Amino acid sequence: MVLTPEKQFKAWVKPLAFIAALIPVAVMTIGLLMDKLGANPIEAITRDTGEWALRFLLLTLAITPLRKLTGQPAWIRLRRMLGLFAFFYACLHLMTYIWLDQFFDWAEIWNDILERPFITVGMLTFLMLIPLAVTSTKSMMRRLKKRWMLLHKLVYFAAPAAVLHFWWMKDSKADISEPLIYTVILVFLLGYRVVVWMQKQDFSIEEKVLRSPQNSN
Amino acid sequence: MLIKKQSTIEIRPSEITPESVYQKRRDFLRNSIGIGLAGVTAAAFPPLFAKPDLKLDKLAKSKFSIDEKLTDFEDITTYNNFTELGSGKSVPARHADDLKTEPWSVTIAGECEKPGKLTLEDFIKPHALEERIYRLRCVEGWSMVIPWVGFSLADALKRFQPTSKAKYVAFETIFDPENLRGQRRKTLDWPYVEGLRIDEAMHPLALLAVGLYGKVLPNQNGAPLRLVVPWKYGFKSIKSIVKISFTEKEPPATWNIAQPSEYGFYSNVNPAVSHPRWSQKRERRIGEFRKRKTLPFNGYGDQVATLYSGMDLKKYF
Numbered sequence: 001m002v003l004t005p006e007k008q009f010k011a012w013v014k015p016l017a018f019i020a021a022l023i024p025v026a027v028m029t030i031g032l033l034m035d036k037l038g039a040n041p042i043e044a045i046t047r048d049t050g051e052w053a054l055r056f057l058l059l060t061l062a063i064t065p066l067r068k069l070t071g072q073p074a075w076i077r078l079r080r081m082l083g084l085f086a087f088f089y090a091c092l093h094l095m096t097y098i099w100l101d102q103f104f105d106w107a108e109i110w111n112d113i114l115e116r117p118f119i120t121v122g123m124l125t126f127l128m129l130i131p132l133a134v135t136s137t138k139s140m141m142r143r144l145k146k147r148w149m150l151l152h153k154l155v156y157f158a159a160p161a162a163v164l165h166f167w168w169m170k171d172s173k174a175d176i177s178e179p180l181i182y183t184v185i186l187v188f189l190l191g192y193r194v195v196v197w198m199q200k201q202d203f204s205i206e207e208k209v210l211r212s213p214q215n216s217n
Numbered sequence: 218m219l220i221k222k223q224s225t226i227e228i229r230p231s232e233i234t235p236e237s238v239y240q241k242r243r244d245f246l247r248n249s250i251g252i253g254l255a256g257v258t259a260a261a262f263p264p265l266f267a268k269p270d271l272k273l274d275k276l277a278k279s280k281f282s283i284d285e286k287l288t289d290f291e292d293i294t295t296y297n298n299f300t301e302l303g304s305g306k307s308v309p310a311r312h313a314d315d316l317k318t319e320p321w322s323v324t325i326a327g328e329c330e331k332p333g334k335l336t337l338e339d340f341i342k343p344h345a346l347e348e349r350i351y352r353l354r355c356v357e358g359w360s361m362v363i364p365w366v367g368f369s370l371a372d373a374l375k376r377f378q379p380t381s382k383a384k385y386v387a388f389e390t391i392f393d394p395e396n397l398r399g400q401r402r403k404t405l406d407w408p409y410v411e412g413l414r415i416d417e418a419m420h421p422l423a424l425l426a427v428g429l430y431g432k433v434l435p436n437q438n439g440a441p442l443r444l445v446v447p448w449k450y451g452f453k454s455i456k457s458i459v460k461i462s463f464t465e466k467e468p469p470a471t472w473n474i475a476q477p478s479e480y481g482f483y484s485n486v487n488p489a490v491s492h493p494r495w496s497q498k499r500e501r502r503i504g505e506f507r508k509r510k511t512l513p514f515n516g517y518g519d520q521v522a523t524l525y526s527g528m529d530l531k532k533y534f
Contacts, residue, residue, distance in 0.1 A: 038307055039289075039296030039503045040359055103507060108496065116494055169494070176404075 005074040017078055021085045024052045025092065042100045049093035054162050054182060056086035061159055061189040068196070080136050083155075087133040090126055118168030121161055128158040159186055273346060273366050273428050281422055282350035283516070288361035290430045292503050297437045298355065299456060301390065301399040301409070313436035315396045316457065321441050327387070327462035330378035337441055341427060343376065344368035348431070349424055349445075354486045354515045356450035360500045365445055366428030371419040379415065379463045386418040387411075387468035388444060389460035405471055411455040412468035412482070413446065414524075422447055422520055425458075448517040450484045481534040485525070486515035490534045 003011060028048055031037045037044040063079040066072075102109050112119045132154055134140070141148050163186050166179045295310045302309035302316060321337040346366050354360045374386065392408035394400040400407045417423065424445040427434055434440040439456025446453050452472050462468070472480035479493055488498045488511040499508040514521050525533075 039292035040306070040501065042501065042506075043359075100506075101508075108498075111496070115491070118494060 005072060006077070009074040009077045013074075014077055014081065018081060021056070021082070024048065024089070042096070046093065046096045046101060049089050049096055050166070053086055053089035053093050054166060056082055056089055057155075057159050057162055058182065058185055058189065060086055061155065061186075065189060065192045084133060084136060087129050090129055094126055118165055121168060122165040125158050125161040125165055128154050128161065132158070156190065160190075273431055273433065276366060276431065277345055277347040279347045279349040282348070282364075283352060283362070285350070285352070285362045286504075287350065287364055287430075288503050293361055293363055293429060294435045294437060296503060298357075298451070299399075299437055299439065300404060301397040301407075301457075302437060303399050304404070309437035310435075312398065315398060316391070316436040316440065317393065317396055318436065318441040318457075321459075323442065323458060324460045325377045325462070326460065327464050328380045328383040329463045330380065332377065340373070340442070341368075344372060346427065351424070351445060351447040352515050352517075353445075353447065353451055353454075354500060354511065356452055356480070356484065356492060356497075358495055358497070358500050360502050360509075360511075360515075362502075364430055365424060365426040366431065366434075367424045367426035367445065369421060370423040370425050370444065371421060373425055374418060374461075374463075377463075382465045383463035384415055385464045385466065385468050386413050386415060387460075387462045387464050388413075388455045388458050389462075390455055391457045391459045406474055409455060409471045410468065411444070411453055411470050412464075413453075414467075415463075416524055417446070417521075420521060420524065422517060448485055448514040448521045450480075450486055452480070453484050483525075483530075483533050485521075485530065485534075486511060487513060487530055487534065489513070490531055 028037075028045055032041055032045065035041075060079055060083040063075050063082065067075045098104060098109060102112075113123050114120070132152060135144060135148060135151060144151065163179065163182050166182060167176075170176055170179050296306045297309040298306065299309040302312040318337075322334050323337060323340045324334045326332050346368055348364055348366055350362060350364045352360060353363050388411045390409040391397075392400065394407070413423070424447075426439075426443050426445045427441060429435075429438060434443065439454075442458045443456045444454045444458065453470075467482060470480075470482055472484075473482050486497075491497055497511055500511045501508050512518070
C-alpha cells in the first residue's frame with residue numbers, strides 16, 4: 001500500500017526531522033563532556049546555540065515557500081516543530097549567557113540590556129518568541145482563531161531582529177560573511193511573501209476590472 | 218621609567234608548567250638528543266630556526282615574570298586571533314604553514330641614526346633571550362598567562378639610536394597575500410600596523426618575543442618575531458613583524474582605523490572603559506569557568522601607570 005504524502009510526513013519525515021533537530025545539542029553536549037570545544041567552550045556554546053536558534057527560525061519561515069514551490073502542502077506538518085526548536089535553541093542560548101557567561105550577575109545583565117544594542121535586540125527577539133511558543137498548541141489556535149494568525153505575524157519581526165542581533169554582535173569585526181549569508185536567506189524568505197502578496201493584489205484588481213460592466217460583452 | 222614595586226616571587230617555570238606539557242617537553246628533550254641543544258647562543262640560532270619545534274634551553278629568568286598558573290600550551294597555540302591566517306579562533310593554527318618565516322628580515326626606518334634591513338638572525342643575535350611570564354588580556358574579554366621567550370624591546374630599539382624626533386615607534390606585519398589567505402580579503406586594511414609612544418616602547422615591560430613555552434614561536438602566535446605589551450589589549454601586540462620605524466607623529470593602528478569608536482590608539486587594559494559592545498570589567502581566563510575581575514593596566518599598573526599620569530584615560534582609551 002502506498003502512503004499518501006500526509007501520512008508519509010506523519011510516519012517518518014517528522015520523527016526523522018525531530019531527531020535531526022536534536023543533533024546540534026547532542027554534538028555540543030558530547031563536545032563539552034569530552035572537552036572538544038576548544039580553549040573557550042563557553043564562547044563556543046554561546047555562538048552555536050545562537051546560530052542554531054537563528055537557523056531554525058529561518059527554517060520555520062522556509063516552510064510556506066517550500067509548500068508553494070514544491071506543490072506539497074504536507075510540509076506544514078513540520079512548521080510548528082521547527083518553530084519550537086528555534087525557541088528551544090534560543091532558550092539554551094539565553095541560559096548560556098545568563099548562567100555560564102554572566103553567572104547570574106543580574107546587575108551586569110541589566111546593564112548589558114540597557115547599554116549594548118545587540119543584547120537589547122537579542123532580548124527583544126526572545127521576548128517575541130515567547131508568545132509564539134506559548135500559543136503554538138492546537139487548543140490555543142482554536143481559542144485565538146483569527147487573532148492567532150495576527151499574533152503569529154510576530155515572526156516577521158522576530159526573524160529580522162535575530163539577524164540584526166547577529167550583525168550588531170559581529171559589527172566591525174573583520175569577517176561579516178556569516179551575518180551576510182543569513183541576511184540574504186531572510187531577504188529571500190520575506191521577499192517571497194511580498195511578491196506573493198503583490199501578485200494577489202494585482203490579481204484582485206484584474207478580477208475587479210474583468211468583472212466590471214464595461215468589460216462584459 | 219620608574220618602577221615602583223616588584224611584586225614577583227622567584228619561581229621556576231617548571232614548577233608551574235602543567236604536568237602534561239612538562240612531560241611532553243621532557244619527552245621532547247629525550248628525543249632530541251643528537252640535534253644539539255646548544256642553548257641560546259648566536260651560533261645556535263640558524264639551526265634553532267630551521268627546526269621550529271626545538272627547545273630554547275638555558276633561558277634567563279625575568280624579574281618581570283608573574284606567578285600565576287600558566288595557560289596550557291595547547292590552548293595558547295589553538296585559540297588565536299590572527300586574521301592573516303584566517304578568521305575564527307581555531308583557524309590560524311590550521312593554516313599556520315601558510316606563513317613563510319624563512320628567510321625573514323626586519324627593516325628599521327625613520328628617525329634614527331642607524332636605519333637598515335637586518336636578517337632576523339642579525340636582529341636577534343645581540344640579545345640574551347629570557348623567559349617572561351606575562352598576562353595577556355584580549356579586548357574580546359578573555360585572558361591567558363603565557364611564558365614568552367624574548368628580549369627587551371627597549372634594548373633592541375636603542376641599537377638603532379633613535380633621534381630626538383623619534384616620538385613614536387611604528388610596527389608592521391608581513392604582507393604576503395599570495396600565501397596568507399586572510400590578506401586576500403579586504404576585511405582589514407593590510408598590512409596590519411601598530412604603534413606605541415616612544416616612552417611606552419622603551420618601558421622595560423615591553424617585549425619582543427621569539428618563543429613561548431621554551432619553544433620557537435608557533436606561526437599562529439606571530440612567528441618569528443612579535444611584540445608583547447602586557448598592559449595593553451592583545452591586538453596592540455603586533456605579530457610577525459617585518460618593519461619597525463621611528464616616527465615624529467602618532468602612527469596609524471589597524472583596528473583604530475577600522476573602528477575608531479571601539480579601538481583607541483592607546484588601548485590600555487581598563488575595566489572602567491567599556492567596549493561599546495561589551496563590558497571590560499571582567500574577563501574569562503582561558504581554562505577557568507567563572508570570570509575574574511579585570512585589573513587596570515592588566516595588573517601592571519604599579520609599573521606603567523606613571524606613563525599616563527595626567528592623561529584622561531576615558532578620552533585616550
